[in-house]
């Protein structure tokens with residue numbers, strides 16, 4: 469599997485996750501497995517074009533990071549094209565991924581995000597604009613999307629076909645509908661169907677890779693060219709090392725002890741503090757503490773204290789108070805973390821599905837911040 473001129477050591481991509489896959493998170497993952505594709509958290513095309521201090525900060529890559537992969541959200545062909553041109557022209561990225569899977573009501577209500585693939589002409593116009601902007605700079609464009617809005621309106625195959633026709637470098641399918649949100653099992657059969665329909669470009673499967681063996685199974689069952697890993701690596705950046713081992717046919721090391729996991733947690737917190745400043749970082753890090761502790765028998769009270777941590781010193785004290793010899797409970801890797809909710813009621817503009825061939829451009833001018841995909 470290649471993305472542009474970059475060939476990862478194994479065909480594994482870190483899923484873009486808003487509020488999570490920033491530079492410190494990616495650094496932690498890269499320490500366990502250099503040479504993979506680690507995608508930055510999503511930024512909004514409008515914020516890139518108009519300039520926005522928060523977005524600038526979000527687009528931080530470390531000096532040694534290759535490839536610099538960034539996910540952009542935009543449903544207006546002109547705005548997205550301009551954002552891509554600015555990013556590529558300034559030499560800030562090596563790879564752009566576009567998000568067509570965002571189920572947030574705020575955007576689908578206007579016809580953006582996961583609503584776009586229902587309108588093939590709009591999808592094509594957006595891709596054409598982004599690829600025309602990126603191609604002069606040699607930057608590959610990939611897209612990530614869901615199966616469709618609902619089970620009764622599946623669009624993954626048409627989306628994949630249009631992407632291949634327009635020159636998209638690779639496609640990634642989160643094998644759930646927007647309506648499903650994060651509930652239920654991902655439908656890997658849809659990944660196999662997509663690969664069969666779009667043989668000419670790499671197809672990446674996404675959904676429910678919790679352990680390295682899941683990636684091996686997904687590739688075997690679906691014939692996909694690679695995998696995109698989301699929630700399974702939350703609090704478990706060593707999953708990428710496990711994936712390298714498993715995909716090379718080698719045995720996967722046992723999960724770390726609590727002491728080892730806490731050492732990684734402490735290092736991650738320090739990187740985040742250096743990136744965001746102590747106050748903001750420690751508030752943001754609270755969610756990570758709960759992910760790092762998932763599956764270790766530490767008890768509710770200490771878990772609660774971790775989730776209120778406000779300084780690096782406090783974090784160190786809490787770590788000193790846990791038993792480092794604890795091991796993960798059986799099946800602890802598969803305990804769901806991050807988003808788990810669904811199904812949701814998909815919000816769409818009035819009459820949106822009446823004319824699927826139209827080219828009405830969603831208004832995402834005021835969408836400056838979003839979470840999800």
Ligand SMILES: Cc1cc2nc3c(=O)[nH]c(=O)nc-3n(C[C@H](O)[C@H](O)[C@H](O)COP(=O)(O)O)c2cc1C
Pocket residue numbers: 483484485486487488509510539567569570612642674675676677696697698699700805806807839840841
């Ligand atoms: C906290 C969180 C934030 C997410 N943000 C994005 C995002 O910005 N863009 C995107 O395409 N997907 C986003 N997703 C979806 C993931 O990239 C992935 O498609 C989804 O979690 C399914 O994969 P998994 O089962 O491996 O987690 C997000 C998921 C989570 C849990």
